[in-house]
Amino acid sequence: MYTSAKGGIVLKYILSKRSFRSIYHEKVQQLAPDYQLVSINELPDSFRWEQVVITIGWDKKWADKLLHSATNLKWVQSISAGVDYLPLESFAKYGILLSNGSGIHAQSISDHLLGLLLMKTRGLFPAMQQQMTHTWESETLPYDNLSEQVITIVGTGQIGQELARKLSLLGCSVQGINTTGRKTPYFSQTYPLTNLHACAQESDIVINILPLTEDTRHLYDQTFFQAMKKTGSFMNVGRGPSVDSHALLAALQANELAFASIDVTDPEPLPKDDPLWDAPNLLITPHISGQTAHFQSLFMEIFLKNFSSFIQNHSLTKNEVSLENGY
Numbered sequence: 001m002y003t004s005a006k007g008g009i010v011l012k013y014i015l016s017k018r019s020f021r022s023i024y025h026e027k028v029q030q031l032a033p034d035y036q037l038v039s040i041n042e043l044p045d046s047f048r049w050e051q052v053v054i055t056i057g058w059d060k061k062w063a064d065k066l067l068h069s070a071t072n073l074k075w076v077q078s079i080s081a082g083v084d085y086l087p088l089e090s091f092a093k094y095g096i097l098l099s100n101g102s103g104i105h106a107q108s109i110s111d112h113l114l115g116l117l118l119m120k121t122r123g124l125f126p127a128m129q130q131q132m133t134h135t136w137e138s139e140t141l142p143y144d145n146l147s148e149q150v151i152t153i154v155g156t157g158q159i160g161q162e163l164a165r166k167l168s169l170l171g172c173s174v175q176g177i178n179t180t181g182r183k184t185p186y187f188s189q190t191y192p193l194t195n196l197h198a199c200a201q202e203s204d205i206v207i208n209i210l211p212l213t214e215d216t217r218h219l220y221d222q223t224f225f226q227a228m229k230k231t232g233s234f235m236n237v238g239r240g241p242s243v244d245s246h247a248l249l250a251a252l253q254a255n256e257l258a259f260a261s262i263d264v265t266d267p268e269p270l271p272k273d274d275p276l277w278d279a280p281n282l283l284i285t286p287h288i289s290g291q292t293a294h295f296q297s298l299f300m301e302i303f304l305k306n307f308s309s310f311i312q313n314h315s316l317t318k319n320e321v322s323l324e325n326g327y
């Protein structure tokens with residue numbers, strides 16, 4: 001049993017719904033009666049930041065108060081899967097555990113990408129553009145079959161695997177890229193990142209679902225886009241800075257890439273005067289691919305598993321979100 005002074009948990013906006021907040025309170029009390037659950041919006045006057053042992057979410061407005069050696073912060077439960085925005089060096093310095101929300105977006109992002117893949121292969125995106133100018137022109141629209149496309153998913157984690165699983169049900173064979181090229185369920189082949197350009201050369205579609213790290217910043221640069229087929233498509237749901245926006249823009253403008261879709265940009269929001277808005281054959285969505293109505297319950301599953309493990313032996317568990325609602 002982890003023995004600390006009475007703990008506090010600072011809650012962020014995630015517990016906006018009262019019903020969820022009370023379920024959390026109840027479960028936390030059951031698991032560890034000596035812990036208090038304190039909402040960031042309802043801090044009592046007597047509250048001291050040193051009491052916080054765990055925080056759910058991280059907000060610059062108050063988080064800096066938790067980052068110095070005098071605080072008792074032991075664990076940050078990030079709500080998002082991507083943790084590139086967090087002060088990771090400070091966490092390491094103070095020995096603060098970190099867990100993320102990886103898994104809760106697998107259903108929604110894979111659905112989002114399926115939509116994009118069908119839009120591209122069946123010519124729905126150019127057809128929508130034609131409709132805007134009242135144009136009836138069937139000859140120029142693509143009409144490919146999804147199952148005949150060579151698809152590379154870069155990042156074979158929770159989201160990548162769920163997409164590959166769904167694609168396998170549609171008769172597609174999908175290759176994947178991860179750190180070491182280790183075998184991963186639902187992928188016909190897997191390669192290390194060093195094979196990116198070779199995979200790009202033979203792919204009809206490349207999809208980025210990588211975390212943003214120093215290794216993946218500007219990974220998709222001019223050389224990458226030059227390696228892709230002129231008829232190829234590129235989709236990014238990972239993080240905006242993994243793409244060199246100038247290189248993407250240039251490839252689209254020069255018709256060296258047939259279609260691209262980005263759900264994440266650099267910076268976010270994309271400024272109104274950014275030239276990407278007017279790039280040909282580009283579909284931009286405002287970081288919505290991960291949104292899901294089941295967000296709070298899926299997140300709660302992760303947090304409570306981790307919490308249980310944390311109070312028992314001061315460690316965390318591996319995220320495994322149940323995908324029962326999937327197909």
Ligand SMILES: NC(=O)C1=CN([C@@H]2O[C@H](COP(=O)(O)OP(=O)(O)OC[C@H]3O[C@@H](n4cnc5c(N)ncnc54)[C@H](O)[C@@H]3O)[C@@H](O)[C@H]2O)C=CC1
Pocket residue numbers: 081082083101102103105109154155156157158159160177178179180192193209210211212213215216237238239263264287288289290291
């Ligand atoms: N657009 C959106 O709304 C969302 C975007 N994301 C982004 O997607 C990313 C992935 O999410 P999950 O699939 O849940 O993560 P995950 O941790 O389950 O999977 C990450 C995958 O990336 C691979 N990887 C990491 N670094 C690599 C490198 N240097 N070279 C090659 N492969 C590497 C890992 O091997 C693993 O296969 C997040 O980090 C986040 O940036 C996540 C959720 C929502």
Ligand SMILES: O=C(O)C(=O)[C@H](O)COP(=O)(O)O
Pocket residue numbers: 079080081082083101105287289290291
């Ligand atoms: O989890 C991630 O990573 C995402 O990108 C989410 O879709 C949204 O993240 P935040 O809005 O919580 O940063």
